[in-house]
Amino acid sequence: xxxxxxxxxxxxxxxxxxxxxxxxxxxxxxxxxxxxxxxxxxxxxxxxxxxxxxxxxxxxxxxxxxxxxxxxxxxxxxxxxxxxxxxxxxxxxxxxxxxxxxxxxxxxxxxxxxxxxxxxxxxxxxxxxxxxxxxxxxxxxxxxxxxxxxxxxxxxxxxxxxxxxxxxxxxxxxxxxxxxxxxxxxxxxxxxxxxxxxxxxxxxxxxxxxxxxxxxxxxxxxxxxxxxxxxxxxxxxxxxxxxxxxxxxxxxxxxxxxxxxxxxxxxxxxxxxxxxxxxxxxxxxxxxxxxxxxxxxxxxxxxxxxxxxxxxxxxxxxxxxxxxxxxxxxxxxxxxxxxxxxxxxxxxxxxxxxxxxxxxxxxxxxxxxxxxxxxxxxxxxxxxxxxxxxxxxxxxxxxxxxx
Amino acid sequence: xxxxxxxxxxxxxxxxxxxxxxxxxxxxxxxxxxxxxxxxxxxxxxxxxxxxxxxxxxxxxxxxxxxxxxxxxxxxxxxxxxxxxxxxxxxxxxxxxxxxxxxxxxxxxxxxxxxxxxxxxxxxxxxxxxxxxxxxxxxxxxxxxxxxxxxxxxxxxxxxxxxxxxxxxxxxxxxxxxxxxxxxxxxxxxxxxxxxxxxxxxxxxxxxxxxxxxxxxxxxxxxxxxxxxxxxxxxxxxxxxxxxxxxxxxxxxxxxxxxxxxxxxxxxxxxxxxxxxxxxxxxxxxxxxxxxxxxxxxxxxxxxxxxxxxxxxxxxxxxxxxxxxxxxxxxxxxxxxxxxxxxxxxxxxxxxxxxxxxxxxxxxxxxxxxxxxxxxxxxxxxxxxxxxxxxxxxxxxx
Numbered sequence: 001x002x003x004x005x006x007x008x009x010x011x012x013x014x015x016x017x018x019x020x021x022x023x024x025x026x027x028x029x030x031x032x033x034x035x036x037x038x039x040x041x042x043x044x045x046x047x048x049x050x051x052x053x054x055x056x057x058x059x060x061x062x063x064x065x066x067x068x069x070x071x072x073x074x075x076x077x078x079x080x081x082x083x084x085x086x087x088x089x090x091x092x093x094x095x096x097x098x099x100x101x102x103x104x105x106x107x108x109x110x111x112x113x114x115x116x117x118x119x120x121x122x123x124x125x126x127x128x129x130x131x132x133x134x135x136x137x138x139x140x141x142x143x144x145x146x147x148x149x150x151x152x153x154x155x156x157x158x159x160x161x162x163x164x165x166x167x168x169x170x171x172x173x174x175x176x177x178x179x180x181x182x183x184x185x186x187x188x189x190x191x192x193x194x195x196x197x198x199x200x201x202x203x204x205x206x207x208x209x210x211x212x213x214x215x216x217x218x219x220x221x222x223x224x225x226x227x228x229x230x231x232x233x234x235x236x237x238x239x240x241x242x243x244x245x246x247x248x249x250x251x252x253x254x255x256x257x258x259x260x261x262x263x264x265x266x267x268x269x270x271x272x273x274x275x276x277x278x279x280x281x282x283x284x285x286x287x288x289x290x291x292x293x294x295x296x297x298x299x300x301x302x303x304x305x306x307x308x309x310x311x312x313x314x315x316x317x318x319x320x321x322x323x324x325x326x327x328x329x330x331x332x333x334x335x336x337x338x339x340x341x342x343x344x345x346x347x348x349x350x351x352x353x354x355x356x357x358x359x360x361x362x363x364x365x366x367x368x369x370x371x372x373x374x375x376x377x378x379x380x381x382x383x384x385x386x387x388x389x390x391x392x393x394x395x396x397x398x399x400x401x402x403x
Numbered sequence: 404x405x406x407x408x409x410x411x412x413x414x415x416x417x418x419x420x421x422x423x424x425x426x427x428x429x430x431x432x433x434x435x436x437x438x439x440x441x442x443x444x445x446x447x448x449x450x451x452x453x454x455x456x457x458x459x460x461x462x463x464x465x466x467x468x469x470x471x472x473x474x475x476x477x478x479x480x481x482x483x484x485x486x487x488x489x490x491x492x493x494x495x496x497x498x499x500x501x502x503x504x505x506x507x508x509x510x511x512x513x514x515x516x517x518x519x520x521x522x523x524x525x526x527x528x529x530x531x532x533x534x535x536x537x538x539x540x541x542x543x544x545x546x547x548x549x550x551x552x553x554x555x556x557x558x559x560x561x562x563x564x565x566x567x568x569x570x571x572x573x574x575x576x577x578x579x580x581x582x583x584x585x586x587x588x589x590x591x592x593x594x595x596x597x598x599x600x601x602x603x604x605x606x607x608x609x610x611x612x613x614x615x616x617x618x619x620x621x622x623x624x625x626x627x628x629x630x631x632x633x634x635x636x637x638x639x640x641x642x643x644x645x646x647x648x649x650x651x652x653x654x655x656x657x658x659x660x661x662x663x664x665x666x667x668x669x670x671x672x673x674x675x676x677x678x679x680x681x682x683x684x685x686x687x688x689x690x691x692x693x694x695x696x697x698x699x700x701x702x703x704x705x706x707x708x709x710x711x712x713x714x715x716x717x718x719x720x721x722x723x724x725x726x727x728x729x730x731x732x733x734x735x736x737x738x739x740x741x742x743x744x745x746x747x748x749x750x751x752x753x754x755x756x757x758x759x760x761x762x763x764x765x766x767x768x769x770x771x772x773x774x775x776x777x778x779x780x781x782x783x784x785x786x787x788x789x790x791x792x793x794x795x796x797x798x799x800x801x
Contacts, residue, residue, distance in 0.1 A: 056607065227724070232760045
């Protein structure tokens with residue numbers, strides 16, 4: 001190219017020379033330092049971003065799905081079987097319903113038979129008068145024997161204050177499940193915190209590097225054991241042990257055994273987070289303490305642990321969060337059937353245990369049980385979310401910054 | 404264990420040596436008709452609900468083998484011999500042997516004692532057996548865990564039950580879980596470590612992943628139930644490829660649920676592995692004119708690969724032990740057959756452990772213990788592989 005331009009410039013007229021130079025300037029030039037647009041790179045970047053953003057979709061899905069299904073639970077009406085049925089056929093116009101069964105009705109009540117909703121206007125002996133086609137449903141002929149359902153409204157106040165959880169009977173108080181969850185978690189922490197913190201102190205302050213290298217993998221393996229295995233352990237080892245110590249007050253399924261084994265389960269977790277916190281305490285603090293004549297134990301108790309307190313607290317909170325969400329141990333060892341009790345030797349179902357028991361098997365969609373699962377799961381999600389966020393806040397807010 | 408009849412007196416020689424026809428004959432002679440119908444249902448049809456016995460045989464047993472002569476007979480009208488003939492053409496000798504043991508001989512495990520006690524206190528156990536007044540009681544050493552335990556299917560007779568279906572279910576689920584979670588997770592980790600600039604959106608993603616890692620596993624189960632089983636039931640039941648006998652409670656649904664569950668763990672582990680690659684490698688690559696993706700693909704990923712693999716194995720071992728989400732998504736209670744593909748009903752090892760533990764009989768607890776050993780061996784070998792990989796990496800970088 002350059003050669004052609006040079007020879008061309010000698011032999012041609014001035015106009016031709018101008019044309020050639022202009023033409024040459026239009027030719028592609030050598031690489032510049034400008035940023036080039038690369039389509040492939042852009043696509044790859046977009047795909048990778050999508051992978052990252054997928055986690056946000058998951059969170060949104062959790063909140064939306066749990067929220068919307070739980071909303072159905074709190075939106076009237078939830079239909080409860082009244083244990084009453086139509087005694088004779090009705091046509092679309094009749095307001096008189098003959099009933100058989102044990103149900104009690106009152107005027108103004110909202111009921112459903114078949115697909116149609118009705119409002120009770122008068123209650124008599126063995127019959128009720130109703131307003132047909134309530135809530136924009138179509139009055140239809142209904143055959144004798146059709147079940148009557150009554151509407152029940154679950155309010156947030158009832159959900160959080162009532163002490164009965166019997167969805168089939170219209171009692172929706174999450175308290176019995178909640179107390180069982182809290183009791184098992186507290187028992188677990190009563191086991192895990194002292195043991196976990198001691199293990200962390202031993203590993204970070206006392207153990208020789210060789211011992212440390214031997215003990216840490218054992219803790220890691222303990223953390224990797226599936227929770228259903230711990231559940232087996234609770235049921236077949238811990239419960240008989242408790243029974244042999246305390247006698248017959250200990251039920252076959254009880255919160256204490258589930259809680260203690262759960263404590264063993266979260267022990268490695270608490271110890272690992274606490275150990276990180278203890279390791280982060282600068283060596284100079286310990287040396288200063290030794291310099292003042294403190295023994296190793298005095299140094300640990302009055303210098304190292306206080307300095308790492310925020311981390312230990314965070315470990316405690318994370319441990320509770322773990323315990324609240326833990327399922328299989330309580331499902332196996334803590335009992336089936338909600339009970340409002342504060343006696344740890346009694347059996348009581350936790351929130352997670354309840355979800356597992358109800359959802360195992362073929363649960364029908366849009367039933368009160370199905371929707372109640374989501375309400376419980378949403379409560380569980382917010383509890384753990386709050387605790388996890390709190391632990392992060394505690395770590396950041398109360399961390400003592402040295403150097 | 405006890406027996407109602409003496410097995411040798413039945414046929415004149417040990418039952419194991421009998422051919423299938425002989426075993427079937429024994430079964431037909433000593434078992435009531437109603438029980439034989441139940442056996443046909445449990446052993447051939449594998450359904451748990453009652454069957455319509457008024458149907459003719461060719462309708463009820465469509466897709467299974469049956470003697471041609473019986474095709475139009477109503478199921479309820481079949482005689483003992485005819486029911487046995489149906490069992491015989493569908494089951495092999497080993498299974499028939501088990502059935503004869505359970506149904507005819509009445510071979511039952513009535514009690515079991517741990518190994519330690521049987522080694523140290525054999526006399527005590529024998530005294531207990533003698534005092535128990537169980538007729539025909541016989542003491543026998545039985546190892547719950549052996550090769551048969553791995554290869555035989557689930558059974559309602561504890562002594563012959565195995566974990567085959569559960570083990571296969573676990574393997575299928577893990578394959579799909581990892582096929583979904585690893586590409587997504589590693590992609591997200593590359594984005595966060597190599598591409599993302601610290602702005603509000605990227606910080607949100609980062610925080611969000613940390614939060615997801617703390618969400619209890621049962622919540623993922625509920626999410627899977629609502630999304631994969633119910634909302635996308637058409638896809639996960641395999642209805643779009645013509646699978647008709649499932650309802651969204653399938654291997655795919657379970658695997659997708661577990662994939663969501665392990666995704667944050669895969670991402671966090673992969674991020675750590677990528678972060679451990681020294682900056683000098685990236686700068687050298689950029690210095691030679693490589694683009695960002697070329698640098699990632701040819702320098703960063705190969706260097707981080709062992710670390711990513713370690714993290715992946717660790718998240719796999721987390722996923723294998725997960726029980727609660729599988730139960731919520733709908734692991735079936737009793738599965739006798741092997742999973743036939745991604746759209747079949749399933750059970751998994753931890754779910755099987757849960758069910759056996761939850762049963763009141765001691766023998767099922769023993770089975771659960773055997774299954775736990777299988778699960779732990781699986782987990783320990785995975786973890787050992789991860790630790791070996793990690794040691795190789797740390798050697799190479801130092």
